[in-house]
Amino acid sequence: MIGLSALFSSGDAWAQQADASLFFKAPARVYVEALPIGNGQVGGLVFGNPNKDRIVLNEKSLWSGGPQDADREDAHQYLDDIQNLLVQGKNKEAEQLLQKHFVSKGDGSGRGRGANVHYGSYQTLGDLQLTWQDTLADYRDYSRILDFQTGLAKTTWTREGVTYSQEAYVSLADEVMVIHLTASKPKSLSFDLALDRKENIQAMEVSKNQIVMQGQLPNKDLLGMKFAAKLKVFPSGGDTEVSGQSLQIRSASECYLILSAATDYSIDDPASRDGDPSLKVKELIESISIKGLKERQIEAFGALYNRNHLSLQNKMGDGDVSRYTTPERLQRYADGIADNQLPVLYFNYGKYLLISSSQPGQLPSNLQGIWAPEYQAPWNGDYHLDINIQMNYWLAEPMGYGDLAEPIRHFTYNLVENGMKSAKAYYDAPGWVAHVISNPWYYTSPGEGASWGSTMTGGAWMTEHIWEHFRYSRDTAFLKEYYPVLKGAAEFLSAVLIEDPESNYLVTAPSNSPENTYLKPNGYKGHTSMGPTMDMQISREVFGNTIAAATILGIDEDFSQQLAEKRSRLAPNTIGKNGDLNEWLHDWADVDPHHRHVSHLYGLHPYDEITPWSSPELAQAVTETLVQRGDGGTGWSRAWKINFWARLGDGDHALLLFKKLLEPVMDEGGKIVMSNGGTYPNLFCAHPPFQIDGNFGGAAGLTEMLFQSHGEEETLRFLPALPKDEGWQTGSLKGIRARGGFRVDFAWENGQVVSGEIHSSLANTASVSLPAKLRILAENGTVIHKNDSSKPLLVEVEFKKNTSVRLVKIN
Structure with missing residues (x-):
C-alpha cells in the first residue's frame, strides 16, 4: 500500500500568493x-x-449532435438578386430574401440551444x-x-x-x-x-x-x-x-x-x-x-x-493583501482601494487558464474553456467566429505560448473542407468560407438568422492567427504548410467582391457588422448590408498576408498581383460626420449607440492598419468611436476595449476599462447575476453568464499596455500605454515575445525603462523605439545605440542568430 506521506506543506507554502x-x-x-x-x-x-x-x-x-449538411445547395441562385437589392439601397427586401434563402438549412445552431439538434452543445461530463x-x-x-x-x-x-x-x-x-x-x-x-x-x-x-x-x-x-x-x-x-x-x-x-x-x-x-x-x-x-x-x-x-x-511594485492601500479572499479583493478594488497586485494576478490567471484549457493536438478552448456545468451550455459553448474564439488566443503569441495556440490553427485548417462546400453552395465561389459559428464538426454554414448569421468573414478572421504565428516565429516550414488555408480564404473573398456603383469601390455582399443594427436615413433598422467596415479591413488583411506569404515562399506571383490590384480597390476606412469611424459603407447611425460589438475597430486591433503614428486622423476617429460607444458592455467587450485604448497609447483609459472588467458580479445571496459585464468571485469573466474570452482578452490587454510590436515596421515599443497610477510606475516584464522572433525582458522605475535585454532566435534586424536615457550594448559590451534625449529614439539593431543586446541606463 501507499505509505503515509508528509502531511502538509508548510503554512508559508500554502499561504495565498497575492499575484498567483x-x-x-x-x-x-x-x-x-x-x-x-x-x-x-x-x-x-x-x-x-x-x-x-x-x-x-x-x-x-x-x-x-454530430456532422450535418446545413448548406442550402441552391442558395447561390439568389445571390445576384440579394446583391442587386443592396446596390439599389433596398436593404429591407435584401434581408427578407436572405432570411428566406441564404441562412442555414434545418435548425442551424438551435438558436443557441442546440443540445438536441444536429448542431449539438458542449456538455459537462458530470x-x-x-x-x-x-x-x-x-x-x-x-x-x-x-x-x-x-x-x-x-x-x-x-x-x-x-x-x-x-x-x-x-x-x-x-x-x-x-x-x-x-x-x-x-x-x-x-x-x-x-x-x-x-x-x-x-x-x-x-x-x-x-x-x-x-x-x-x-x-x-x-x-x-x-x-x-x-x-x-x-x-x-x-x-x-x-x-x-x-x-x-x-x-x-x-x-x-x-x-x-x-x-x-x-x-x-x-x-x-x-x-x-x-x-x-x-x-x-x-x-x-x-x-x-x-x-x-x-x-x-x-x-x-x-x-x-510580470511584477508591479507592491504598494497596497492598507497593508498586506494576502489576508483578503479573492472576492474581497475584487470588491475592495471596485471601491477604489489600491491593490496593484490584482492586475498581475489577472495577467497570471490568463496564462494559467490558457495552459489549463489548450494544449497541442486538442480542440481549441470554447466559450467556457473546459469549465461548463451544464448539459445545454450557453450559446452551445461553441466557437463564435466573430471575435470570441479569436480572443481566446490573443495572449498566446506575446506571452510565448505560440505552441498552445496550435489548436486554433489546426481547427482553422480543418474548416477548409466544409468551407469549400459552403462557398460553392452560397456564393458559387472558389476557396473557402466560414460564417459566425462553428463546432467540433467544423460547421461553416451561415447561422439560422439573417440578423446575425451571415457575416462572411469569420473564417478569414481565423487565418489571422496563422499569419500572426509566422510573424512571431518566422517559421517558413509552418508557413508553407498553412499557406493553402490563407490562399483559400483570399480566393473566396476575391471572388465574391462586387463593385459599389456610387464609389466604384469593391465590397463584400451580403454581409453584416457582427450582431449590430444600423439605422438608415429612411428609418429602416437592419443588419444585412454590403461592405461593412470590418469586412473591408479583414479583406485588406487577408489579401496582404497572402501576398506576403506567397512572396516569402516564392510562389503564386500572378495570383498575388491579382490580389494586389483588388486590394487597392477595396472600400477604405471613412470618417463620419460626427468624427467617428464609419461602421458601414455609408455614414449610418447605430440603433444602439453603446452596442457591445465594436467590430469596425478591427483595423486598430487585432489588425494593425490603423496606428497613432501611421494614420493619426483615423486613430482620432477610432478614439471618437470609443468615446461614443462608452465604457460599458459585456465582459469580453470591456476586454476588447482595453486592447483598443492600449493601441491608442492611452494607459489611463485602458486601466479604467480594466477596472470596469473587474467589477464584482454576484448578489449577496450567492446567486449568479445575469446582467451587465464584470467578473465573478473566481475571476471568471461575466458575459454574463461566464465566458472565458474576457479573461484571455483582458490579460492580452494588460500585455498591450506594457509592450507592443505591431505595425508595418513591427517596432518594439516599451511601456506604450503605461497608466499614471502610482502602482504601475515601477515593475518588470520578462519573457515577453515580439514579432520578428524576439524575446524581451525589461524593468522600469518611476515610469521610465531602466534596463532590459532583447534576444533574437534568428539572424535579423529589429526596429526598436529606444527609451530615453538608455543605450544598447552588444554582447561584447560595444555601444550600438545611445539615446541622450528625453524622448524615445527609433533605431535599428542587427542580430546574429541566438544573440542578445542589453538596454543599459545612461548614468
Whole structure:
C-alpha cells in the first residue's frame, strides 16, 4: 500500500500568493466560486465542501449532435438578386430574401440551444461527488487556494482536532485528474464516492476500488458520441466497500483518487469514431504510477507557467493583501482601494487558464474553456467566429505560448473542407468560407438568422492567427504548410467582391457588422448590408498576408498581383460626420449607440492598419468611436476595449476599462447575476453568464499596455500605454515575445525603462523605439545605440542568430 506521506506543506507554502493564487475562506456555492483545474482535455471545478464535495467534470470533446449538411445547395441562385437589392439601397427586401434563402438549412445552431439538434452543445461530463462521514461537528480554519504556478487546488479544514487536506489537479504529465486526501491523524478519512450524470448514461459499474461510467450522447436521428470516465481509488489503510452506485472508504490514513475520461471523437475525421473510450480510460489508469505524480505535474506545469513574468511594485492601500479572499479583493478594488497586485494576478490567471484549457493536438478552448456545468451550455459553448474564439488566443503569441495556440490553427485548417462546400453552395465561389459559428464538426454554414448569421468573414478572421504565428516565429516550414488555408480564404473573398456603383469601390455582399443594427436615413433598422467596415479591413488583411506569404515562399506571383490590384480597390476606412469611424459603407447611425460589438475597430486591433503614428486622423476617429460607444458592455467587450485604448497609447483609459472588467458580479445571496459585464468571485469573466474570452482578452490587454510590436515596421515599443497610477510606475516584464522572433525582458522605475535585454532566435534586424536615457550594448559590451534625449529614439539593431543586446541606463 501507499505509505503515509508528509502531511502538509508548510503554512508559508500554502499561504495565498497575492499575484498567483485564488483564495476563498468558504466552500463554493455556485460554479463561479469554484476553482478551475485542467490539462487542456480534462477540466474540473472544485467546490471544496467538507461535508459533501462536488467536482464538476469536463472532457473537451464531449458534444452532443454530430456532422450535418446545413448548406442550402441552391442558395447561390439568389445571390445576384440579394446583391442587386443592396446596390439599389433596398436593404429591407435584401434581408427578407436572405432570411428566406441564404441562412442555414434545418435548425442551424438551435438558436443557441442546440443540445438536441444536429448542431449539438458542449456538455459537462458530470460530477464527482465526495460525501464525508462523521460531519455532525462543525468544521473550522477553512481555506481553499488555487496555485497558478503548479495547477494545484488545495482545500484544508479542521474538524474535532483533525486537520484535513484535499489537493486536486489535472496532470499535464500523466493526463489524469488527481485528488489526494490526507489527515493529520491516522485512519481519519471516511467518505463515500460517486460519479453522477443526469442523462445519457448507459452503464455505471462499481467494484471494490473503482467506478466506471459509460454513456452516449444524442445526435437527433443518429447515434452520437460515446464517452467514458473511470475513477480508481488508491487508499492507504482502511476498508473499501461497494454500496449501490457508490464506493465507501472507511478509516483510511491517506487516499488518492485518480480519474480518467475520454470520448470517441476524432479531431481530423469527426464523421468517424476514434476507438472505444472505455478502453482508453482503462489504459490511462493502468499506466499511472502514484509515485511522483505531484512532482511531475509541478515540473510540467511550471515549465509553461514560468515562460514569462510580470511584477508591479507592491504598494497596497492598507497593508498586506494576502489576508483578503479573492472576492474581497475584487470588491475592495471596485471601491477604489489600491491593490496593484490584482492586475498581475489577472495577467497570471490568463496564462494559467490558457495552459489549463489548450494544449497541442486538442480542440481549441470554447466559450467556457473546459469549465461548463451544464448539459445545454450557453450559446452551445461553441466557437463564435466573430471575435470570441479569436480572443481566446490573443495572449498566446506575446506571452510565448505560440505552441498552445496550435489548436486554433489546426481547427482553422480543418474548416477548409466544409468551407469549400459552403462557398460553392452560397456564393458559387472558389476557396473557402466560414460564417459566425462553428463546432467540433467544423460547421461553416451561415447561422439560422439573417440578423446575425451571415457575416462572411469569420473564417478569414481565423487565418489571422496563422499569419500572426509566422510573424512571431518566422517559421517558413509552418508557413508553407498553412499557406493553402490563407490562399483559400483570399480566393473566396476575391471572388465574391462586387463593385459599389456610387464609389466604384469593391465590397463584400451580403454581409453584416457582427450582431449590430444600423439605422438608415429612411428609418429602416437592419443588419444585412454590403461592405461593412470590418469586412473591408479583414479583406485588406487577408489579401496582404497572402501576398506576403506567397512572396516569402516564392510562389503564386500572378495570383498575388491579382490580389494586389483588388486590394487597392477595396472600400477604405471613412470618417463620419460626427468624427467617428464609419461602421458601414455609408455614414449610418447605430440603433444602439453603446452596442457591445465594436467590430469596425478591427483595423486598430487585432489588425494593425490603423496606428497613432501611421494614420493619426483615423486613430482620432477610432478614439471618437470609443468615446461614443462608452465604457460599458459585456465582459469580453470591456476586454476588447482595453486592447483598443492600449493601441491608442492611452494607459489611463485602458486601466479604467480594466477596472470596469473587474467589477464584482454576484448578489449577496450567492446567486449568479445575469446582467451587465464584470467578473465573478473566481475571476471568471461575466458575459454574463461566464465566458472565458474576457479573461484571455483582458490579460492580452494588460500585455498591450506594457509592450507592443505591431505595425508595418513591427517596432518594439516599451511601456506604450503605461497608466499614471502610482502602482504601475515601477515593475518588470520578462519573457515577453515580439514579432520578428524576439524575446524581451525589461524593468522600469518611476515610469521610465531602466534596463532590459532583447534576444533574437534568428539572424535579423529589429526596429526598436529606444527609451530615453538608455543605450544598447552588444554582447561584447560595444555601444550600438545611445539615446541622450528625453524622448524615445527609433533605431535599428542587427542580430546574429541566438544573440542578445542589453538596454543599459545612461548614468
